[in-house]
Amino acid sequence: xxxxxxxxxxxxxxxxxxxxxxxxxxxxxxxxxxxxxxxxxxxxxxxxxxxxxxxxxxxxxxxxxxxxxxxxxxxxxxxxxxxxxxxxxxxxxxxxxxxxxxxxxxxxxxxxxxxxxxxxxxxxxxxxxxxxxxxxxxxxxxxxxxxxxxxxxxxxxxxxxxxxxxxxxxxxxxxxxxxxxxxxxxxxxxxxxxxxxxxxxxxxxxxxxxxxxxxxxxxxxxxxxxxxxxxxxxxxxxxxxxxxxxxxxxxxxxxxxxxxxxxxxxxxxxxxxxxxxxxxxxxxxxxxxxxxxxxxxxxxxxxxxxxxxxxxxxxxxxxxxxxxxxxxxxx
Numbered sequence: 351x352x353x354x355x356x357x358x359x360x361x362x363x364x365x366x367x368x369x370x371x372x373x374x375x376x377x378x379x380x381x382x383x384x385x386x387x388x389x390x391x392x393x394x395x396x397x398x399x400x401x402x403x404x405x406x407x408x409x410x411x412x413x414x415x416x417x418x419x420x421x422x423x424x425x426x427x428x429x430x431x432x433x434x435x436x437x438x439x440x441x442x443x444x445x446x447x448x449x450x451x452x453x454x455x456x457x458x459x460x461x462x463x464x465x466x467x468x469x470x471x472x473x474x475x476x477x478x479x480x481x482x483x484x485x486x487x488x489x490x491x492x493x494x495x496x497x498x499x500x501x502x503x504x505x506x507x508x509x510x511x512x513x514x515x516x517x518x519x520x521x522x523x524x525x526x527x528x529x530x531x532x533x534x535x536x537x538x539x540x541x542x543x544x545x546x547x548x549x550x551x552x553x554x555x556x557x558x559x560x561x562x563x564x565x566x567x568x569x570x571x572x573x574x575x576x577x578x579x580x581x582x583x584x585x586x587x588x589x590x591x592x593x594x595x596x597x598x599x600x601x602x603x604x605x606x607x608x609x610x611x612x613x614x615x616x617x618x619x620x621x622x623x624x625x626x627x628x629x630x631x632x633x634x635x636x637x638x639x640x641x642x643x644x645x646x647x648x649x650x651x652x653x654x655x656x657x658x659x660x661x662x663x664x665x666x667x668x669x670x671x672x673x674x675x676x677x678x679x680x681x
């Protein structure tokens with residue numbers, strides 16, 4: 351008689367991870383897998399670049415292409431995000447995008463630009479099909495409008511686009527030369543560290559302040575309810591693990607590196623700290639950030655039936671700073 355082989359540890363782990371996923375997350379993974387099977391490139395990273403007063407949503411795809419979403423691209427150029435009727439960007443008969451299809455712009459479009467104007471459809475991190483354009487196309491389109499402006503052939507409805515193009519080119523030039531100098535000198539690593547330190551300095555004091563109540567009782571009542579503990583305890587003291595949970599759901603999600611900085615300023619000695627972590631937060635930035643985050647955390651607690659469900663909601667809305675949300679992808 352043969353016996354069924356015991357599942358390998360890796361398989362057990364995969365099953366456990368799958369079982370822990372929310373229905374929404376399973377749907378996202380399934381959508382990504384379907385789009386991947388259909389041949390759509392997959393986004394691996396997502397971010398936003400600010401050019402002047404415009405936020406441009408951007409992605410990096412699994413084939414290395416940098417892409418701006420169609421909506422961001424058009425808003426950046428000062429155009430409506432969608433054509434009339436909500437059908438997106440219409441193209442001319444020769445597949446030139448609508449923002450370059452005007453006859454007066456044709457003389458300024460070279461072969462290289464024409465080869466890169468095709469829209470790119472790809473799968474977002476949540477499995478939604480997104481339309482975008484190569485990031486390198488944005489400065490090229492700006493160049494076309496500025497060349498047409500210099501030749502004084504712009505139509506009245508194109509002048510505001512040329513003005514936006516001028517602003518974008520200036521912003522891109524500053525970003526470009528700064529990035530080149532930082533990379534050539536190795537300063538980008540120092541720059542990133544200094545930016546993080548400046549952020550932390552805005553959140554933290556040099557010396558801790560006098561104690562004042564910052565955590566509402568409801569925060570602890572809800573924590574005890576979700577963990578199935580009796581509130582309050584007979585002695586009135588809280589289990590030692592409450593501090594670890596508080597660090598995870600509060601301080602680790604306010605600013606990157608905040609927990610590490612707090613541990614250095616407020617170390618635990620023989621299980622005791624000389625002050626509460628929140629006594630190290632600044633009044634102008636640290637405490638308002640703490641209060642706003644606690645308000646959101648308590649809301650998620652109220653909406654949850656157990657600790658695991660609460661953590662799922664919290665991880666999605668406020669992931670631990672300095673980490674990326676894990677994306678279990680199909681092979």
